[in-house]
Every structure is written in structure tokens, then in C-alpha cells.
Amino acid sequence: MDLPRISRRPTRQVRVGELTLGGSAPIRIQSMTNTPTSDVDATMAQVSRLARAGCDLVRVAVPTAADAAALGEIVRQSPVPIIADVHYSAQLALAAVAAGAHKIRLNPGNLTDPRRVRQIIAACRERHVPIRVGVNEGSIVQRAQGDQRRREQATPLVDLMATKLAEYVAIFEAEHFEDLVLAAKSADAVTCIAVNRLLAQRWDYPLHLGVTHAGDVHTGAVRSAAALGALLANGIGDTLRISLTGDPLEEVLLAKELLCSLHLRPRDEAEIISCPTCGRVSVDLAALVREVRQALTGVGAGLKVAVMGCVVNGPGEAEGAHVAACAGATKATIYVDGRPVETVPNDRIxxxxxxxVRRYEAGLSG
Ligand code: SF4
Known part of the structure; x- marks a missing residue:
């Protein structure tokens, strides 16, 4: 069955190390390490873990000369391109480029001397390093004094962010440097949607999407899905980060799920559907789903696997699943394409x- 597809906004393409971003390239998932970058072993352990989970690009903070010095080794060891996140210091940005960073994230608003920005542009041009030019709500206006004031500021704030970004872009375009990725982030989902729509109308540079200071995994996931989902559904966005207070691995898993849910990225393992449970459930379904998810890691791409809480309504509610398990008090019935094929104890589900799933992939019946 052909599923509807979202058409993406045409954008320019930039190269980040070996990776393409924008244009016809897949939407790239980013995350950021939260180890001291100067601790190469700890940072590399996190970079590798994120890359294994499906992170396409990893950003590392470069707040000190020691962090910039560590970048060379991190770039050398990393399986994915490394983005250097630099604030306030042109010297650190230049050191990061010299160390081999594949991309630089800059907020020109933090670099007051345009000559220093031009130095960074020259270094990036020489090494074919793209620059992400970003504005954050926080760097544009003083922290809003509560929700009421935030609401009053919502419309002008969007214009203000886009205007500020236009000023920054003009600095780069005046130097004929167009290897740019643009970003405008707010902690407010509606502001994020509005400002990125404006950016998409104004420029064809690739856009990096994200909600800043989005919160922990609960608020951050929902707020990011609301903002990024709305933009992605309209074809806007070439790379994204779901920012969370917590383990960056969650950022990658949630970003993958968001893109897969919007059919913007193929699933590399089975899609698991499970029932919401009700008074008929007689097993710990949440624990069972966690166990099944773990067991199906990397298995069953393109297949739907249902884990249902009862045999009464489960088979009907699992309709459309290639393989399903409907759990009873002690035993579960396994279904393939809606037909019951075996009964197994719950601890073998x-x-x-x-x-x-493996038999299904191999084309074996039942
Ligand atoms: S499958 Fe059974 S347990 Fe799950 S929600 Fe439906 S009726 Fe309730």
C-alpha cells in the first residue's frame, strides 16, 4: 500500500565532511555531547553511542582552548561529522576550523567585531567548512517576564529574529560565502513554527530545526514534536535536533521516531504498535513492549509488529500488523497476517x- 509522502522544500545542499545536507539529502539527525570536550575518551564514547543509534552529525561545545585542542583527535576518531559549537571567541572558532571541525555553529551576535567574523569566513572557505548561522530567542531579547509578556511579544519577536538573522546572512553574502545552514530557535513551539516559516520563504539555505530549552524528555519531546512536526509536515527542515535535558541518546531516538512517523525516514527495524491497555489486560504490557522492542533492535525493517494486551479484542485491534502477539494471563497467541499460528508462554513472547519476524523476512509462511 502506497502511503502519502511529504514533499520537501527545495534547498541548497552543503557538504559536511563526507555527508551532504539539504537539497535531496535525507533529513539529518543531530545531537550534542554533554561531556567536557577536552575529555577525548568520554566525548568519543558518547559520540560513538550516538552514531550507533542513528545520529548523523554530532555537535560538541568548544568553550575553552583545551576543548579546541581536543577537537583534532575527536574528529580523527569520530565515525560521523563533528560540528564545533563556538560562542564569543573568534580565536576558538579559528582553532576549531584548524583542528578539522566539519562544520561550525556560530552566533554572530556574540562576535561583536565584523572583521573577526570575516576571518572565520576566510578560514572556513579555505577548508570547505560550512557555517550554521543561528539566532536564539534568548540572544535577541531579554528573557520574557512571564507568559503574558511572551504572548504579547510573539509576533514582533518572530520578525525581530528573522531581521537579525538577515543582518548576519548579509555579512556572509557580502563575502560571497554561501556555504550556510540557518537556524532560529525559541523555547516556544509556536514562535519556532512562525519564524522558520518566515526563514523558508526568505532563503533557500538549508534549515536546522530545533526548540531551544525544550525541557526534559516529557515536555521536550512533545514541544519538539509539535514545532518540528508542523514544520516537517510542510516540507520545511533539512536537519534537526530534539533538545532535551537528559541523555542525548534520547534525542536521537526521538528524532528518528519523529522522522519515521512522518515517512521522512525509512525504519531500520520493525515498527512496534501496542494497545493502550484497559481493564481486560492481564500482563504488564509496558514491560512486555520494552522487552519486544529490545529483542527486535535492528530486525524487521518495513514490518509492523503488534503487542496487544488481550486475546478478546487484540486480534482485531492489531489489524494491519504483519506479526502480532495477543497476551493472555499466562499464554499468548501469535498471529501472522491476522492468522493464529501458535501459542507460547508469556515469557517467550x-x-x-x-x-x-525473521521467518516473515525470509518469505517463509507462518
Ligand atoms: S487489546 Fe485488549 S487489553 Fe488492549 S486495549 Fe484492546 S481490549 Fe484492552
Whole structure:
């Protein structure tokens, strides 16, 4: 069955190390390490973990000369391109470029001397390093004094952010440097949507999407899905980060799920659907789903696997799943394409599902 597809806004393409970003390239997932960058081992452990989970690009903070000095080794070891996040110091930006950073994230508003910005542009041009030019709500206006004032500021704030970004872009375009990725972030989802729509109308540079200071995994996931989902559904966005207070690995997993849910990225393992549970459930379904998810890691791309809480309504509610398990008090019935094929004890559900998914992939019946 052909599913509807979102058409993406045409944008320019930039190269970040070996990776393309924008244009026809897949939407790239980013995250950021939260180890001291100067601690190469700890940072590399996190970079590798993020890359294994599906992160396409990893950003590292470069607040000190020691961090810039560590970048060379991190770039050398990293399986994915490394973005140097630099604030306030042109010297650190130049050191990061010299160390081999594949991309630089700059907020020109933090660099008061335009001559220093031009020095960074020259260094990036020489090494074919793209620059992400970003504005954050916080760097544009003083922190809003509560929700009421925030609401009153919402419309002018969007214009203010776009105007400020236009000033920055003009500095780069005056130097004929167009290897740019643009970003405008707010902690407010509606502001994020509005400002990025404006950016998309104004420029064809690739856009990096994100909600800044989005909160912990609960508020951050919902706020990011609301803002980024609305933009992505309109074809806007070439790379994204779901910023969370917490483990950056969650950022990558949530970004993947968001893109897969919008059919903007193929799933590299089975899609798991599970029922919301009700008074008929007789197992710890949440624990069972976690176990099945773990067991199906990397298995069953393109297949739907249902984990349902009862055999009464489960089979009907699992309609459309290639393989399903409907759990009872002690035993579960396994279904393939809606037909019951076996009964297994509840502690064998995950194992039985993996086996059935593998048989399905191999084209074996039942
Ligand atoms: S599958 Fe069964 S347990 Fe789950 S929500 Fe439906 S009726 Fe309730």
C-alpha cells in the first residue's frame, strides 16, 4: 500500500565532511555531547553511542582552548561529522576550523567585531567548512517576564529574529560565502513554527530545526514534536535536533521516531504498535513492549509488529500488523497476517515474535 509522502522544500545542499545536507539529502539527525570536550575518551564514547543509534552529525561545545585542542583527535576518531559549537571567541572558532571541525555553529551576535567574523569566513572557505548561522530567542531579547509578556511579544519577536538573522546572512553574502545552514530557535513551539516559516520563504539555505530549552524528555519531546512536526509536515527542515535535558541518546531516538512517523525516514527495524491497555489486560504490557522492542533492535525493517494486551479484542485491534502477539494471563497467541499460528508462554513472547519476524523476512509462511 502506497502511503502519502511529504514533499520537501527545495534547498541548497552543503557538504559536511563526507555527508551532504539539504537539497535531496535525507533529513539529518543531530545531537550534542554533554561531556567536557577536552575529555577525548568520554566525548568519543558518547559520540560513538550516538552514531550507533542513528545520529548523523554530532555537535560538541568548544568553550575553552583545551576543548579546541581536543577537537583534532575527536574528529580523527569520530565515525560521523563533528560540528564545533563556538560562542564569543573568534580565536576558538579559528582553532576549531584548524583542528578539522566539519562544520561550525556560530552566533554572530556574540562576535561583536565584523572583521573577526570575516576571518572565520576566510578560514572556513579555505577548508570547505560550512557555517550554521543561528539566532536564539534568548540572544535577541531579554528573557520574557512571564507568559503574558511572551504572548504579547510573539509576533514582533518572530520578525525581530528573522531581521537579525538577515543582518548576519548579509555579512556572509557580502563575502560571497554561501556555504550556510540557518537556524532560529525559541523555547516556544509556536514562535519556532512562525519564524522558520518566515526563514523558508526568505532563503533557500538549508534549515536546522530545533526548540531551544525544550525541557526534559516529557515536555521536550512533545514541544519538539509539535514545532518540528508542523514544520516537517510542510516540507520545511533539512536537519534537526530534539533538545532535551537528559541523555542525548534520547534525542536521537526521538528524532528518528519523529522522522519515521512522518515517512521522512525509512525504519531500520520493525515498527512496534501496542494497545493502550484497559481493564481486560492481564500482563504488564509496558514491560512486555520494552522487552519486544529490545529483542527486535535492528530486525524487521518495513514490518509492523503488534503487542496487544488481550486475546478478546487484540486480534482485531492489531489489524494491519504483519506479526502480532495477543497476551493472555499466562499464554499468548501469535498471529501472522491476522492468522493464529501458535501459542507460547508469556515469557517467550519476545523470542517468538523475533523468530516469526525473521521467518516473515525470509518469505517463509507462518
Ligand atoms: S487489546 Fe485488549 S487489553 Fe488492549 S486495549 Fe484492546 S481490549 Fe484492552
Amino acid at each position: 519476545a523470542e517468538a515474535l523475533v523468530e516469526r
